[in-house]
Amino acid sequence: xxxxxxxxxxxxxxxxxxxxxxxxxxxxxxxxxxxxxxxxxxxxxxxxxxxxxxxxxxxxxxxxxxxxxxxxxxxxxxxxxxxxxxxxxxxxxxxxxxxxxxxxxxxxxxxxxxxxxxxxxxxxxxxxxxxxxxxxxxxxxxxxxxxxxxxxxxxxxxx
Numbered sequence: 001x002x003x004x005x006x007x008x009x010x011x012x013x014x015x016x017x018x019x020x021x022x023x024x025x026x027x028x029x030x031x032x033x034x035x036x037x038x039x040x041x042x043x044x045x046x047x048x049x050x051x052x053x054x055x056x057x058x059x060x061x062x063x064x065x066x067x068x069x070x071x072x073x074x075x076x077x078x079x080x081x082x083x084x085x086x087x088x089x090x091x092x093x094x095x096x097x098x099x100x101x102x103x104x105x106x107x108x109x110x111x112x113x114x115x116x117x118x119x120x121x122x123x124x125x126x127x128x129x130x131x132x133x134x135x136x137x138x139x140x141x142x143x144x145x146x147x148x149x150x151x152x153x154x155x156x157x158x159x
Contacts, residue, residue, distance in 0.1 A: 002028045002151050005048035007039040007079060008095070009057055013132060017052060017095065020140055026147060034061045036075045040082050050150065051092040051125070052143075053079055055101065055114075073101055080122045091150040094118065094129045095139065 004021070008014040018030055031046065033039040035058045042048075057075030076094055083089065100108040109117075111129050118126040127150070130142045 002026065002147075003046060003049045004028050004030045004052060005033060005039070005042050005050070006030055006052045007033045007042075007057065007076070008052070008054045009034045009062065010054075010097075013054075013095075013097065016134065017132075017143070020143065021147075024144060024147065026151075035059060036078050037061070039079045043079075043083060043086060043088055047086075047088045048090050050147070051079075051083075051090055053092055053094050055094055055096045056098065077118075077121075080118070080125065083125060084122065089124045091127050091146070092122070092125045093127050093143065093146045095132050095143070096129065097132045099131060 006014060006017060008017065014032065014034075021028060021030065031042050031048070033042045037060045039053075039057075053076045055076035056073050057079075059075070076096075080092065083092075094114075096111070098111075100110045101114065103109050111131060115129045118129070127146060128142060130139045130146075132139045
């Protein structure tokens, strides 16, 4: 069984990803985290075999009494750093709805530049970035390839 941690704060996106993984008929168990802080907690409780990670995350889970704290445009990087410091390494794919992220002085970093940065900074865990866009299926194909490439023994009966 593949223990997957899905770190995503948006419920509709989270539901679509979970449904798609379920449709692959893989032997997976999916845990969910909705913020940087809850991702840290989940990683400490049970280090995942695979991490599906949003890049832009709130600091804390949003609830009736909590507004999520400061939104972190690169919260996913904080999760990757935490894993590295905790000596937890697992294949990680970033799933984001953004095509670029704002930086200082009005500049933006696009997905290709971010991919290069993450490959350099987290070579043991980072695998790819997927642009989540419900108007096309490329995100599904990339996610399917992620599982088939990283867990061939668990997926060979499903191809």
